[in-house]
Amino acid sequence: MSNSFGSAFKITTFGESHGRGLGVTIDGCPAGIEVDMEFIQSELTRRKPGQSKITTQRKEPDEFEILSGIFEGKTTGTPLSMVIFNTDQKSKDYSHIADSFRPSHADYTYQEKYGIRDYRGGGRSSARETAARVAAGAIAKLALKQLDIEIFGYVSQAGDIKTEKSHTELDFSLTESNIVRCPDTEVANQMIELINNIRKQGDTIGGVVSCVIKGTPVGLGEPVFDKLHARLGAAMLGINAVKGFEYGSGFEGAKMKGSEHNDKFENKDGKIKTLTNLSGGIQGGISNGEDIYFNVAFKPVATIMRDQDSVDKDGNTVTVSGKGRHDPCVVPRAVPIVEAMAALTILDFYLLNKTTKL
Ligand SMILES: Cc1cc2nc3c(=O)[nH]c(=O)nc-3n(C[C@H](O)[C@H](O)[C@H](O)COP(=O)(O)O)c2cc1C
Numbered sequence: 001m002s003n004s005f006g007s008a009f010k011i012t013t014f015g016e017s018h019g020r021g022l023g024v025t026i027d028g029c030p031a032g033i034e035v036d037m038e039f040i041q042s043e044l045t046r047r048k049p050g051q052s053k054i055t056t057q058r059k060e061p062d063e064f065e066i067l068s069g070i071f072e073g074k075t076t077g078t079p080l081s082m083v084i085f086n087t088d089q090k091s092k093d094y095s096h097i098a099d100s101f102r103p104s105h106a107d108y109t110y111q112e113k114y115g116i117r118d119y120r121g122g123g124r125s126s127a128r129e130t131a132a133r134v135a136a137g138a139i140a141k142l143a144l145k146q147l148d149i150e151i152f153g154y155v156s157q158a159g160d161i162k163t164e165k166s167h168t169e170l171d172f173s174l175t176e177s178n179i180v181r182c183p184d185t186e187v188a189n190q191m192i193e194l195i196n197n198i199r200k201q202g203d204t205i206g207g208v209v210s211c212v213i214k215g216t217p218v219g220l221g222e223p224v225f226d227k228l229h230a231r232l233g234a235a236m237l238g239i240n241a242v243k244g245f246e247y248g249s250g251f252e253g254a255k256m257k258g259s260e261h262n263d264k265f266e267n268k269d270g271k272i273k274t275l276t277n278l279s280g281g282i283q284g285g286i287s288n289g290e291d292i293y294f295n296v297a298f299k300p301v302a303t304i305m306r307d308q309d310s311v312d313k314d315g316n317t318v319t320v321s322g323k324g325r326h327d328p329c330v331v332p333r334a335v336p337i338v339e340a341m342a343a344l345t346i347l348d349f350y351l352l353n354k355t356t357k358l
């Protein structure tokens, strides 16, 4: 089973949703990153369950401990390990699916592949694992901050309600001002109402998290295979419940003519820039110094509070219904996860690329 992501800044996560806890080891963490503990905690707090009425009600403080890799407030270049203990597991909520499969969760595929499954809370397939990624992503963000690279994620769509404003028109200082994390405040209120109504019906909905990366230098990414957008896409598609990834003009670009789509170059005070940015900051797999922006589509949560026909391990027909605490819509909590995976990808490329041009 592969539990790692990245190569120069390589993270390995461990732990299950209803086990003792979760954590991450970062191998290849450069020395000299100033470790801001409050910032790491605030990132985990943005992701944690039980944060509002429109998320799962599991109550986890998600406080972290750093076990290794820092000295006098800075990373030392040795493996940096972090751990988060579980405190609020309610494993009884899962007894009824010990031998049965929830439609569209990971129960069936996991059972078939490994022949053994920690069914409690989805075990390793639970999005709780993303707490470890957010912890590592916070370290990556701190490193990127020292390089003046910043990442802004936000909810752009919940169900069929979406902001009509593009990322260039939005004020990201408003993202954290509401519980759904949409910087278009009026639309945010409609999203919250929709998610709340869906939750009351025992149902779930999907949504879209958009993300902008500002300050990347020209030259991150490779011209073949390890194209920057390919690795960003893999990072995003590796998040639970993700169904789609598009960057720059994305699927809209398919409708356009070259004459409309091309980003014309200009010489701006001796710097080569583009007048438009339908390329999404990446051309030929390599960052061009413009903002990198992309959308990540999440499906509706699989566990719904309604009876559904399914099967058990032996193929018998059964009825399963969701029990316990689940997200009616994942996007509010997915924002820090998308940002973390973006930070891990960009820092990984930055560290790899440093050695290509001395
Ligand atoms: C932030 C976040 C929260 C989630 N919460 C739930 C949840 O409460 N219940 C659930 O059934 N699935 C939840 N999911 C989705 C499942 O983890 C996911 O559907 C499952 O692992 C199967 O993987 P797949 O959907 O990628 O195929 C969540 C996903 C994310 C990103």
Ligand SMILES: C=C(O[C@@H]1CC(C(=O)O)=C[C@@H](OP(=O)(O)O)[C@H]1O)C(=O)O
Residues within 6 Å of the ligand: 017, 048, 049, 056, 057, 058, 060, 089, 090, 093, 120, 121, 122, 125, 126, 127, 128, 129, 131, 240, 324, 325, 326, 327
């Ligand atoms: C615990 C978290 O989210 C969980 C993600 C999840 C799933 O199936 O992905 C199912 C639920 O698990 P439980 O039934 O144990 O509460 C969510 O609460 C978390 O993100 O930290």
